[in-house]
Amino acid sequence: MKTYILANWKANKNTPEAISWLEAVSNTKMDLSASVEIIICVPFIHLHLLSQYPQVGQPGVQDISPYASGAYTGAISAQMVQNEAKYVLLGHSERHRYFHETVAEVAMKVSQALEYKITPIVAVTPDKWHRQLNSIPASELKQCLILYEPPEAISQQTGPVGVGEAAPLSEVVAAIAEIKASAPDSPVLYGGSVKSHNINEFLSSQVIDGVVPGSASLNAEEWLKIIAISQKIRG
Numbered sequence: 001m002k003t004y005i006l007a008n009w010k011a012n013k014n015t016p017e018a019i020s021w022l023e024a025v026s027n028t029k030m031d032l033s034a035s036v037e038i039i040i041c042v043p044f045i046h047l048h049l050l051s052q053y054p055q056v057g058q059p060g061v062q063d064i065s066p067y068a069s070g071a072y073t074g075a076i077s078a079q080m081v082q083n084e085a086k087y088v089l090l091g092h093s094e095r096h097r098y099f100h101e102t103v104a105e106v107a108m109k110v111s112q113a114l115e116y117k118i119t120p121i122v123a124v125t126p127d128k129w130h131r132q133l134n135s136i137p138a139s140e141l142k143q144c145l146i147l148y149e150p151p152e153a154i155s156q157q158t159g160p161v162g163v164g165e166a167a168p169l170s171e172v173v174a175a176i177a178e179i180k181a182s183a184p185d186s187p188v189l190y191g192g193s194v195k196s197h198n199i200n201e202f203l204s205s206q207v208i209d210g211v212v213p214g215s216a217s218l219n220a221e222e223w224l225k226i227i228a229i230s231q232k233i234r235g
């Protein structure tokens with residue numbers, strides 16, 4: 001089984017800031033083993049930049065349109081990013097909270113992504129995960145990764161790595177075990193205030209197939225620490 005370490009940049013970094021992160025990370029020698037898959041989910045505008053720094057990890061985005069290409073002003077379809085993106089983070093609770101995205105729309109996005117061979121990472125929350133996963137056909141769900149993330153565990157983006165309280169490990173392990181009982185073919189990741197100081201806790205449990213640092217991934221130095229620790233534990 002692989003371990004997935006996914007950076008979720010959210011709505012951060014202009015072009016010079018993205019380049020400086022990519023330079024810092026790509027200039028640091030990392031001994032990466034094939035058992036740890038590093039995924040960088042950037043804003044769409046940085047997707048082309050990622051292709052110039054393939055050594056930093058697999059390229060991903062944080063959303064796609066629920067519709068195919070066509071007359072949908074402002075939207076970015078899976079067909080448009082199929083050559084650059086290998087992964088797409090879908091259904092993040094922030095998409096629901098601020099953009100009113102529905103469970104049905106997330107299911108449409110999953111279908112679009114899979115049609116263009118982009119692997120969806122479907123985010124679910126403690127209160128709704130049954131409904132969120134049931135809305136995706138089983139044949140599609142088994143091609144997805146799942147991200148379990150309680151919204152209250154998400155960091156405030158203050159200071160160099162963000163400030164927040166991760167969910168207790170025992171709670172995460174119990175929830176992920178339950179999710180796996182109903183989606184046995186999908187790796188399940190945990191997200192919510194994962195930093196270099198607590199990542200070892202989550203990766204020491206074999207039930208957890210990876211983690212999704214958000215604010216901690218914005219800081220190149222912190223991100224490199226996170227990669228080094230994950231290599232040590234799961235590499």
Ligand code: PGA
Pocket residue numbers: 008149153154155156162164191192193194212213214215216
């Ligand atoms: P955080 O974000 O690490 O800043 O809490 C994680 C996420 O929301 O994906």
